[in-house]
Amino acid sequence: MRSEACLILAFVAVTASAQYERRQYDKLATVPPILRRAIRAQPTLRYTGTTTTEYAQGANSGRHQEYVIKDGPWYRIDFPNDSQFAGQVIVENNEVRLHYHPIANEIVQEPPRHGEAWQKVANLANNPKFVLSTASGDFIAGFRTEQLVVSDTSGNVLQRLFIEPGSGVILKRQLFDLVGMEKGSFEFSKIDLSPRIDPQAFVLKRKNAKVIIPRVQLERISKRRGFQLRFLPPASGFLLEGTVAKNFAGIEGLVETYLGGKVRLWIYVLKAPVDPDRLRKNAGKNLHVYSYESNGETIVLMGNVDERTLTRFGSMIGTGTSPLGH
Amino acid sequence: MVNKKSQNSGMNDEMLDSVGQQAVRKIVQALPEDSLSMAWRSSLNERLVVAVAQKQKKKRMAWIVRPALGLSLATVFALIVMFQPSWRRSMATPDRGIESAIMSDHHNSVLLNDVGNAGLNANEVTSEANPEDPDDDMWSDADAQSL
Numbered sequence: 001m002r003s004e005a006c007l008i009l010a011f012v013a014v015t016a017s018a019q020y021e022r023r024q025y026d027k028l029a030t031v032p033p034i035l036r037r038a039i040r041a042q043p044t045l046r047y048t049g050t051t052t053t054e055y056a057q058g059a060n061s062g063r064h065q066e067y068v069i070k071d072g073p074w075y076r077i078d079f080p081n082d083s084q085f086a087g088q089v090i091v092e093n094n095e096v097r098l099h100y101h102p103i104a105n106e107i108v109q110e111p112p113r114h115g116e117a118w119q120k121v122a123n124l125a126n127n128p129k130f131v132l133s134t135a136s137g138d139f140i141a142g143f144r145t146e147q148l149v150v151s152d153t154s155g156n157v158l159q160r161l162f163i164e165p166g167s168g169v170i171l172k173r174q175l176f177d178l179v180g181m182e183k184g185s186f187e188f189s190k191i192d193l194s195p196r197i198d199p200q201a202f203v204l205k206r207k208n209a210k211v212i213i214p215r216v217q218l219e220r221i222s223k224r225r226g227f228q229l230r231f232l233p234p235a236s237g238f239l240l241e242g243t244v245a246k247n248f249a250g251i252e253g254l255v256e257t258y259l260g261g262k263v264r265l266w267i268y269v270l271k272a273p274v275d276p277d278r279l280r281k282n283a284g285k286n287l288h289v290y291s292y293e294s295n296g297e298t299i300v301l302m303g304n305v306d307e308r309t310l311t312r313f314g315s316m317i318g319t320g321t322s323p324l325g326h
Numbered sequence: 327m328v329n330k331k332s333q334n335s336g337m338n339d340e341m342l343d344s345v346g347q348q349a350v351r352k353i354v355q356a357l358p359e360d361s362l363s364m365a366w367r368s369s370l371n372e373r374l375v376v377a378v379a380q381k382q383k384k385k386r387m388a389w390i391v392r393p394a395l396g397l398s399l400a401t402v403f404a405l406i407v408m409f410q411p412s413w414r415r416s417m418a419t420p421d422r423g424i425e426s427a428i429m430s431d432h433h434n435s436v437l438l439n440d441v442g443n444a445g446l447n448a449n450e451v452t453s454e455a456n457p458e459d460p461d462d463d464m465w466s467d468a469d470a471q472s473l
Contacts, residue, residue: 300428
């Protein structure tokens with residue numbers, strides 16, 4: 001009797017799994033073959049290469065180089081010796097992201113996130129707001145590419161992806177603003193698609209290095225900047241990814257970034273009141289905002305999550321004065 | 327005891343029959359006797375009736391006006407709380423550009439996450455995100471190479 005029940009359960013599980021695979025397959029059935037190739041190749045791609053990332057938005061702009069090693073789900077990222085990030089090493093797989101900081105001799109253990117960027121590429125396939133078309137692409141890092149052009153329904157180009165058709169690797173990606181100016185990009189300047197990769201590349205060995213979690217970073221920055229310790233507990237389904245202190249029009253603030261699966265959430269803590277209506281007005285349609293004041297600080301929650309959920313999260317934000325390292 | 331009482335009453339009788347007491351008695355008996363006028367009583371009643379009527383009228387007015395006044399004040403207060411006139415808001419949070427600075431930072435962060443793939447994100451690119459307390463005991467690559 002027990003073995004029959006097990007058989008039935010196994011059959012149901014296999015059928016459900018097959019249905020899920022079928023749905024995923026169907027989702028990609030109508031997208032241009034070159035995008036389908038890129039999405040399907042992503043989990044098993046192997047390469048080593050050098051990329052340049054650039055962004056420019058308003059007064060903020062930046063450019064940096066990264067040395068990337070990818071072996072299926074594993075990534076390793078290093079930086080050139082003349083880079084401001086020299087010595088830092090990032091290792092990531094499907095479960096964890098470890099970021100080594102040489103100055104403090106610490107390894108910060110964060111939630112993984114390369115899946116987030118891939119999810120956005122995959123979302124292009126099924127969003128009716130986007131129109132996908134293909135064209136021949138440039139030679140990039142010595143490889144011929146095919147170009148996937150993402151436009152809005154009026155024909156304004158939003159993104160260009162340059163994909164190497166043999167492997168499916170995206171060699172270049174450009175993002176444009178509403179009037180066609182490039183606002184961000186990444187591009188391979190070198191790539192080896194048949195590399196010899198030492199598995200030790202994905203192991204961080206530093207005997208006296210401290211391994212810390214983002215919560216400890218948050219505690220440190222909060223204490224140093226004179227903020228109360230405020231955090232969204234993991235029970236919310238979101239994990240703290242990192243914290244940074246910034247100035248907003250002369251007002252001191254903290255920015256906490258959270259990841260919940262493929263969804264990202266931001267919490268801004270400021271030492272001055274803000275106007276919620278003005279924030280909402282600037283946020284647009286897809287971004288939701290909820291703010292409140294507590295003990296002389298303003299807390300702003302922001303993300304592609306409905307305002308009711310943000311309000312619920314607002315009531316979950318804890319405060320504490322636990323000492324560092326606890 | 328009985329003798330003391332009879333002695334006291336004898337003394338009181340003597341005092342009442344004294345010359346001074348007799349004079350006072352004559353003056354009091356000579357006073358004219360007042361009789362209450364019916365006309366005065368009637369006018370008093372009329373004035374009382376008018377006064378009572380006025381008092382009741384005021385009471386009725388107060389019964390209507392007081393709740394109405396309270397209700398009006400509560401309505402005005404509720405309107406202020408609900409709609410928050412613009413002067414109040416602008417006094418509370420003058421536009422110092424904080425909101426636009428927050429949104430600009432957010433857009434920048436989203437952009438870097440989009441183009442950065444598995445690489446550095448907006449927090450990591452900001453130098454303040456990096457730990458600031460150096461470990462003085464640590465050997466760097468440069469130290470190792472200089473040996």
